Amino acid sequence: MPKIEISDIRRRELIAATIATIYEQGFADATVARIARRAGLSTGIVHHYFRDKDHLLEATMRSLASGLGMEIAARLASAERPRERLEAVIDGNFSATQFTREAVTAWTCFWSQVPFSERLSRIQRVIYSRLRSNLLHALRQMMPAQQAEDTAFGLITIIDGLWLRAALDGEGLDPVRARALAYGFVDTRLPAGSKSNEAAA
Amino acid sequence: MPKIEISDIRRRELIAATIATIYEQGFADATVARIARRAGLSTGIVHHYFRDKDHLLEATMRSLASGLGMEIAARLASAERPRERLEAVIDGNFSATQFTREAVTAWTCFWSQVPFSERLSRIQRVIYSRLRSNLLHALRQMMPAQQAEDTAFGLITIIDGLWLRAALDGEGLDPVRARALAYGFVDTRLPAGSKSNEAAA
Amino acid sequence: MPKIEISDIRRRELIAATIATIYEQGFADATVARIARRAGLSTGIVHHYFRDKDHLLEATMRSLASGLGMEIAARLASAERPRERLEAVIDGNFSATQFTREAVTAWTCFWSQVPFSERLSRIQRVIYSRLRSNLLHALRQMMPAQQAEDTAFGLITIIDGLWLRAALDGEGLDPVRARALAYGFVDTRLPAGSKSNEAAA
Amino acid sequence: MPKIEISDIRRRELIAATIATIYEQGFADATVARIARRAGLSTGIVHHYFRDKDHLLEATMRSLASGLGMEIAARLASAERPRERLEAVIDGNFSATQFTREAVTAWTCFWSQVPFSERLSRIQRVIYSRLRSNLLHALRQMMPAQQAEDTAFGLITIIDGLWLRAALDGEGLDPVRARALAYGFVDTRLPAGSKSNEAAA
DNA sequence: AATGAATGAGAATTCATTCAT
DNA sequence: AATGAATGAATTCTCATTCAT
Structure with a gap:
């Protein structure tokens, strides 16, 4: 212990x-x-x-990233099929504990610092790689490699875009709507058999 | 004169x-x-x-927004069909003059300030409304109202996400790839007859 | 002309x-x-x-002083007896054109600068000397030299004190009350025969 | 402790x-x-x-006022008869510790700020009220109410005028002469029996 | 481990003054 | 005579950081 x-x-x-x-x-x-x-x-x-303020900020960004990572990891742990892994990533990104007003606001601030801080930039790259790798792992089992690559890129872009929207729109963003957009994007890229509505049917 | x-x-x-x-x-x-x-x-x-630094920053954000707006307006002027209007908006957002490293970096910084500045927030809302209105105008002629609404929201999210990506990825983002994602997103939402690749064919 | x-x-x-x-x-x-x-x-x-701001300020103080001086001089011109000369000085200091809120405020500001500006200090000394000399000229004909000296000093102190009061009291100072204090002070110093109330009788 | x-x-x-x-x-x-x-x-x-410079200046003016107030209060503590109370106020105002060149210079500066600062104005009003109240307390036992009122006003005016004189006259003002003027003013207003020279006799 | 007094560099802003037009 | 653009020094204030206690 x-x-x-x-x-x-x-x-x-x-x-x-x-x-x-x-x-x-x-x-x-x-x-x-x-x-x-x-x-x-x-x-x-x-x-x-x-050590100094920069280190505190770095630790904060790292903490936010790790919170998100754990949220996703927890869901991945109980995911078996590729489709479920995709859902784990998306749902983790819009879970009630992570997709908060505090978090999206802080992320937007850190993003604005990334281009000027090697430290923050490194964290950002790690997050991106991890997210991409998680997505590719699932997508490659569902579609050709290049298409998986494009879909992963698109999904990450949409997720980030939704976080940004949430920070910019004063009233906050409905996580249901956010998830719907992400799921919708994935669904149009998948072969008929693995769509979520069909899975739900 | x-x-x-x-x-x-x-x-x-x-x-x-x-x-x-x-x-x-x-x-x-x-x-x-x-x-x-x-x-x-x-x-x-x-x-x-x-008057002071805040006003300079506000004017700068406004100038960036107006540059983008004019780029889009210029393309809209020669657009006739709904599909062309969509392309005008997307292409305007990723044109060589607007989608620069300087611009995406500055935008990310301004975004991070939006939640704390009523002035910047107002500019942000105007940009969003204008973009949404332009998109809806075209999309409503191509699909049902609710679907148009969702598609506009999705497209804006993707566009913002791509600008953010461009700022975060050190090496810069290929505008071709950016456009491809945006077009791809729209295409999957459109009825068969108005897809871009078919239009090009 | x-x-x-x-x-x-x-x-x-x-x-x-x-x-x-x-x-x-x-x-x-x-x-x-x-x-x-x-x-x-x-x-x-x-x-x-x-030439510069200091010169403008100096000219302004000089102009205020000269306005006051002319107001007094005009009254002195038609004064014959010592008592009338005294009245000319006092009334000049509390005349409607000189004893204004603008003037008392400006004077207070200039006074605060006097100890740090040889130029303003010189003007101040000239004003003081002129005032003292005017008063002494009249008072010496009404009382012994030393007593005249003290009375002049007291009257100048009271006049300045009243100007200061006028500047400090937000609502402004009643010129009638101001004059009453000054006259009252002089009267107590004068031999019975030349008091103002008797003169008026 | x-x-x-x-x-x-x-x-x-x-x-x-x-x-x-x-x-x-x-x-x-x-x-x-x-x-x-x-x-x-x-x-x-x-x-x-x-907090800022204004607060420092305010505290400074307040400190000067409180120094003066304590000086007077200390003398009032051992004053019994009305006449002694008057002397306490006057002597306090021209005591060696308060009637210094530093203090009179600073006061003149603060006075010039009073009309433009609500904070300093408030302090000024408090000082004036306290001084007036102290004087009236004593004077009302020596003369009719209206006359006490006028005498208090006159004495305050003379005190302020003397402080101003001290600041304006480069060589400084003899505190003995200052006190003499103030005492002389009071004496002429008092009924014969309570004059200071007679008390001293 | 913890405090908060103290520093000093650096920021925005103001302003008297100059100067080309 | 007159303008107002432009300068750069000076000022207030903030803040990360250090350090004695």
Whole structure:
């Protein structure tokens, strides 16, 4: 049984405070002081747990990515057929715990930093690769390689586009509608036999 | 013949410098001083032409939006059939002058600010409405209303997703591939007779 | 007949605009640009008529002083007896044209600058000397020299104090009350035969 | 024993530095940087203890007012008869610790700001009310109400006028002469029995 | 582990002044 | 005589980071 370190607790609290602060004040106004205050800690301690602000932001993005990854992994674990694996990826991306207003807002902020930060860029690449690999693994069993490649690319684009929409539309985006678009896209690419509505029928 | 005001020239130069600086240094490091220097001007003059930095950024986003809008409008002007109108919108979004690395980078930055700025949010809403209205106008002549609605939403999501992809992928995104995804999405939603490959045939 | 130079007109306009701007925006916010705008002129022209801002301010203080001086001089011209000369000085200081909200506000600002500006300090000294000399001239004919000296000092202090009060009290100071205090002070210092109420009787 | 907070110490130091800097450089040149340097601190810390420059200035004016108030209060504590209360107020205003060149200079600066700052205006009103109330309390026991009112007004005007004189006259003002004027004014208003020279006799 | 005082660099903004037109 | 574009220094304020306690 792994001991729960107090340092891990603090780190988690600070990451959560970072996400909350970005959501409430915006990326530019998410200062170390404000994040620390939100976590109920002092300014100084932040640098005890994270080397500097960049490392805290990096850890935050990584944490968001890992939350998403675990959500998907959990669903993949109980997926057997290719179609189910696809659904695991899509549903994971729009699950109630991940597809939140806080998360989409934070993601949009991190995306805007990616082109200027090698660290964030690396995280972004890892997420993309993992997502693509998951999708290809399923799609290749359902269609020719090139078509699978294109479908994976399209699906990732749609997922990202939906997250962006959710951040841009003040009122938030209906996860049902989001999933519907993603499923709809996949369905038109699949051979007749593996469509979801037929599976449901 | 409208006189070319020097103030219009300066404003344009400053907006261009803003986009370039954001692209090269990132949103956070796009300081007024750096933008001014890039425009070959002094810091002070920026506030002579734009009340403050927020207004300059707003004008920049507006300028990007208007560039995109004009690109699309120009193509719409010579479009007659619904299918052509669709193509005008898509092609406008991925034209060589608009779908640049500078532009996609700047857009990603502005998107990240939208949730925290009523001004930018308003611009974003106008762009979205215009795009949606253009698409619906064409799509309603090709399919039932609800389906047109969904297709427009999907297409916008894909377009935004592709712009985001272009910003996130270091090497840039092939506009041909981008267009292919968008066209492909539309084609699967259209009745057989109006597909692009058949039109081309 | 002296020709009225346009430069004199401009100078007067700028001085008037300076007083008005100080009154409306405060000394710190009375910028050259705002003063010029209020005078309906451009920023640049201010430096054509006044070497720099300091000179404009100096001219403004001088103009206020000269207005006050002329108001007093006019009354002194028709004063014959010492008592009338005293009244001329007091009434001049609280006349409707000089004892205005604009003027008292501007004076307070200039006073605060006096200790740090040799130029303004010199003007201040001239005003003080002139006032003192006018008062002494009258008072020495009514009382012993030392007593005249003290009375002049007291009266000047009261006059300045009243101007200050007028600036500090938001609602403005009743000139009747102001004059009453000044007259009252003088009366208590005078031998019975020359009091104002008796003179009026 | 109340713990002496370091924040109180710093605040006091900064306020003292503000007064000194205003005295030496003038109100306009009393920049945050200069004040901080004079206090031996960095610019940044000023905003740690005072929200912004306005708050520092407000605290400084308040501190001056409170110094004066305590000086008067201390004398009032040992005053028994009305006449002694009057003396307490006057002497407090011209005591060696309060009637300094630094203080009179700073006051003149603050007075010039009063008409443009609601905050400073409020402080000014409080000071005035307190002074007036102290004086009326004593004067009403020595003369009719209306006359007490006028005398209080006159005395306050003279006190302010003397402070102003002290700031304007380069060489400084003799506190003995200042007190003499104030006492002389009061004496002429009092019934014979309560004059100071007679009391001293 | 934790605090928060303190620093100092750097940001936006203002403004007097100059100068080409 | 007049404009207003342009400059660049100066100012206030913010913030990440450090460090003594």
